[in-house]
Amino acid sequence: MKTxxxxxxxxxxxxxxxxxxxxxxxxxxxxxxxxxxxxxxxxIDGVLEKLPTKHHETFLEQYLKNPDDKKLMEFLKKEIxxxxxxxxxxSEKTKQEIFEDIRQSLN
Amino acid sequence: MTNSFSKFDKLHENxxxxxxxxxxxxxxxxxxxxxxxxxxxxSLSDVYQSTAKLLTTGTLAGTMLLSGSVxxxxxxxxxxxxxxxxxxxxxxxxxxxxxxxxxxSLMPDDIGKIKGGQExxxxxxxxxxxGFGVCANYDGNELNYAYGWMGYEQHLYRYPGDxxxxxxxxxxxxxxxxxxxxxxxxxxxxxxxxxKYLEEKYYVAVQTLYLxxxxxxxxxxxxxxxxxxxxxxxxxxxxxxxxxxGDAGPASWTGKQFGGSPELMxxxxxxxxxxxxxxxxxxxxxPEDKIPLGPIEGLPGPQLAKA
Numbered sequence: 001m002k003t004x005x006x007x008x009x010x011x012x013x014x015x016x017x018x019x020x021x022x023x024x025x026x027x028x029x030x031x032x033x034x035x036x037x038x039x040x041x042x043x044i045d046g047v048l049e050k051l052p053t054k055h056h057e058t059f060l061e062q063y064l065k066n067p068d069d070k071k072l073m074e075f076l077k078k079e080i081x082x083x084x085x086x087x088x089x090x091s092e093k094t095k096q097e098i099f100e101d102i103r104q105s106l107n
Numbered sequence: 108m109t110n111s112f113s114k115f116d117k118l119h120e121n122x123x124x125x126x127x128x129x130x131x132x133x134x135x136x137x138x139x140x141x142x143x144x145x146x147x148x149x150s151l152s153d154v155y156q157s158t159a160k161l162l163t164t165g166t167l168a169g170t171m172l173l174s175g176s177v178x179x180x181x182x183x184x185x186x187x188x189x190x191x192x193x194x195x196x197x198x199x200x201x202x203x204x205x206x207x208x209x210x211x212s213l214m215p216d217d218i219g220k221i222k223g224g225q226e227x228x229x230x231x232x233x234x235x236x237x238g239f240g241v242c243a244n245y246d247g248n249e250l251n252y253a254y255g256w257m258g259y260e261q262h263l264y265r266y267p268g269d270x271x272x273x274x275x276x277x278x279x280x281x282x283x284x285x286x287x288x289x290x291x292x293x294x295x296x297x298x299x300x301x302x303k304y305l306e307e308k309y310y311v312a313v314q315t316l317y318l319x320x321x322x323x324x325x326x327x328x329x330x331x332x333x334x335x336x337x338x339x340x341x342x343x344x345x346x347x348x349x350x351x352x353g354d355a356g357p358a359s360w361t362g363k364q365f366g367g368s369p370e371l372m373x374x375x376x377x378x379x380x381x382x383x384x385x386x387x388x389x390x391x392x393x394p395e396d397k398i399p400l401g402p403i404e405g406l407p408g409p410q411l412a413k414a
Contacts, residue, residue, distance in 0.1 A: 003158060027115040034122040037155045041129045044154065048137050056140055061200065064149070067158045101125055105118035 310353025
C-alpha cells in the first residue's frame with residue numbers, strides 16, 4: 001500500500017540522505033516522520049491549489065478514507081491538466097529544501 | 108554518540124521549523140480545506156495519521172517499520188483507539204451525508220407542519236438512522252411547526268447564583284437576563300447534577316404560547332412540554348441533536364419558530380453568520396428516558412444496521 005503520490009517522489013534519495021547523518025534508528029524514525037508530514041502537506045496543498053474548489057471535499061474525503069486509492073490519481077488526472085508534472089515539481093522543491101536542512105544540520 | 112545526538116538535535120529542530128512553517132502556510136492558503144476538516148473535528152494531524160496507517164513502504168517512516176528496525180510509535184491499544192476515533196469521525200461524515208440524501212426529496216418547500224404522508228416518511232427515515240422513534244404528533248400534542256427557523260439563543264440560569272463563567276462552552280453567547288420558562292433547573296448548585304447540566308446544554312425553545320389549545324389547556328400543556336425530549340435535524344448537513352424543551356419562544360415577530368442553545372446550534376453548524384437555519388424538530392419517543400442528550404454522531408442505530 002502506498003500513497004497515491006508515492007511514485008512521484010524519490011523516497012530512497014531522502015532516506016539515504018538521512019541515513020548518512022548517522023542517527024540511531026529511533027532518531028531516524030522521528031526525522032523521517034517529520035519529513036513524511038512535510039511532504040504530505042505540500043502534496044495535498046499542491047493538489048488543492050490546482051483542483052477546482054467544488055472537488056476539494058470529495059478529494060479530502062476520499063484521501064482520508066483511503067490514501068492509497070488508485071482512483072484518486074485517476075480522478076486528479078481527469079480534473080487537472082498536467083497534475084503529475086505539477087506534483088513532481090512540488091515534491092522536487094520540497095526535497096531540495098529538506099536536503100538543505102540536512103546539509104545545514106550536518107555542518 | 109555525543110556527536111550523533113547533537114546532529115539529531117539540530118536536524119530535528121530545523122525540520123520541526125520547516126514542518127511548522129509548512130503547516131501554517133497550508134492553513135493560510137487552504138482555509139476552506141482547514142474549515143472543512145474542522146467541521147468534522149479533524150485536523151491536518153488526522154490527515155497525517157490516516158497516511159501513517161499505511162505502515163508499509165508507502166512512506167519514509169513506513170519503510171523503517173517494515174524493516175523491523177524500530178517498533179511502531181505508541182502502544183498498540185492507543186494507536187487502535189486513535190484509528191477507531193478517526194474511523195468513527197469518517198463514518199459520521201458518511202452518516203450525515205446519507206441522511207441529507209435521503210431527506211432531500213421529502214423536505215417541504217415551506218416551513219410549518221409536514222403533511223401526513225411526507226411526515227411519516229421523514230419519521231421512518233430518521234428512525235432508521237437514529238435507532239429510536241420520532242414523531243410530530245405525540246400523545247395528541249403537536250407544535251405549530253415541525254419544520255421551521257431556529258435561532259441562536261443564550262445560555263440560561265440553571266440555579267440561583269449561576270453565571271456565564273460557570274458555563275463551560277460557547278460563552279460568547281452570553282446568558283439570558285431572565286429565567287427560563289420553567290425556572291431554575293435546580294434549587295442550588297449542590298443539587299445541580301449531570302442530567303440537568305446536559306438539559307441546559309442541549310435545550311430548545313418552542314412556541315408553546317401560540318398553540319391553539321394553550322389558552323384552554325395551559326396547565327396540562329405546561330407540564331407536558333416541560334423538558335420534553337425532542338430531536339433537531341439540520342437537513343442541509345445531516346447533523347442532528349437530541350435535546351429537551353427548556354424554554355418558551357421565540358416571539359413570532361422574530362420570524363423564527365424555534366430557539367436553540369448555543370451548544371446545540373454549534374452542533375448543527377448554525378452558530379456562525381446569521382446564527383439561524385431551517386430545522387426539523389420532532390418529539391422523541393422515549394418513555395423510559397433512555398436516549399442520551401447531545402449530538403447524534405452518526406453511529407448507526409440498530410435499525411440502520413438491519414436496513
